[in-house]
Amino acid sequence: MATQPRSATLTAHVHEQLRAEILSNVYAPGSPLRLAALSKHYGTSMSVIREALVRLAEQHLVVLLPNQGFRVAEISxxxxxxxxxxxxxxxxxxxxxxxxxxxxxxxxxxxxxxxxxxxxxxxxxxxxxxxxxxxxxxxxxxxxxxxxxxxxxxxxxxxxxxxxxxxxxxxxxxxxxxxxxxxxxxxxxxxxxxxxxxxxxxxxxxxxxxxxxxxxxxxxxxxxxxxxxxxxx
Missing domain, CATH: 1.20.120.530 (GntR ligand-binding domain-like)
Structure with a gap:
């Protein structure tokens, strides 16, 4: 139980960092978001990265495509x-x-x-x-x-x-x-x-x-x- 607040805080931190980088065009619209690469970049587990990406998907900044994984949302x-x-x-x-x-x-x-x-x-x-x-x-x-x-x-x-x-x-x-x-x-x-x-x-x-x-x-x-x-x- 004691690890849950730390985990939630870490996910929130990664979510905010990823959101800021997507909005500043570090990750361009349509570009893939690889769990392993992001895990290494942020120095955290892939489960934390996945949870952060799911939150971003709920905000329509990221999409999860079958057999393709997560991508930054396209623009049109x-x-x-x-x-x-x-x-x-x-x-x-x-x-x-x-x-x-x-x-x-x-x-x-x-x-x-x-x-x-x-x-x-x-x-x-x-x-x-x-x-x-x-x-x-x-x-x-x-x-x-x-x-x-x-x-x-x-x-x-x-x-x-x-x-x-x-x-x-x-x-x-x-x-x-x-x-x-x-x-x-x-x-x-x-x-x-x-x-x-x-x-x-x-x-x-x-x-x-x-x-x-x-x-x-x-x-x-x-x-x-x-x-x-x-x-x-």
Missing amino acids: REDLIDLTELRIMLEGLALRRSIERGDMEWEAKVVSTHHILERAELHREGEPGTTAEWSAAHAAFHDALGVACGSPRLISMVRGLRDSSELYRQLSGTGEAEVKRDIPAEHRELMELARDRRPDEAVEALGRHFQRTTDLLLQAVLADEAGPAPAMY
């Missing part, structure tokens, strides 16, 4: 479009309900997480995507926006979709158009609309925020895949 136009539609619907619903039901503590959480996000370093020269500091602050801010919706199931679904979108979001940070985008202004607008209890405008701004990232990815990263992107609105 179709998946991104589907993911964005669901996020606009469900995260928008969570935000609307939070604005209508959230108390002063929720409002303070939205403002404080935005304060941290606004001061986090977005990019670091020579490194792909966004920094780990900014990514964590970004997730915390978006989580705070919808966490007062009153539905644990909705919160869980929103968090799962956010995890799935992280692979795409990191890729969106590599293009010239994304660098020119005023991301801080988009987040500031969301914070102010939520704080001022303006649900219709806040949900609309959230949808625009998600759609901009998706449009940039479809144009710059996934442009060579066949088929135009359907309208989201």
Whole structure:
């Protein structure tokens, strides 16, 4: 019994390390994740690696294919479009309900997480995507926006979709158009609309925020895949 907490802590540590490396493109979309190699890399047992990979599969960052083992999830136009539609619907619903039901503590959480996000370093020269500091602050801010919706199931679904979108979001940070985008202004607008209890405008701004990232990815990263992107609105 005494070894269980240590084992659980080790699995959690490996899970977080693997997740960070997948999201920073150390392991590219579609690349294999070999148990033996990862076990050697992290200096731990293959059972710990397997458990960490199963957790990542639950977050849709990893897939387990018959006779092929674990792989980083693939990316595609179709998946991104589907993911964005669901996020606009469900995260928008969570935000609307939070604005209508959230108390002063929720409002303070939205403002404080935005304060941290606004001061986090977005990019670091020579490194792909966004920094780990900014990514964590970004997730915390978006989580705070919808966490007062009153539905644990909705919160869980929103968090799962956010995890799935992280692979795409990191890729969106590599293009010239994304660098020119005023991301801080988009987040500031969301914070102010939520704080001022303006649900219709806040949900609309959230949808625009998600759609901009998706449009940039479809144009710059996934442009060579066949088929135009359907309208989201």
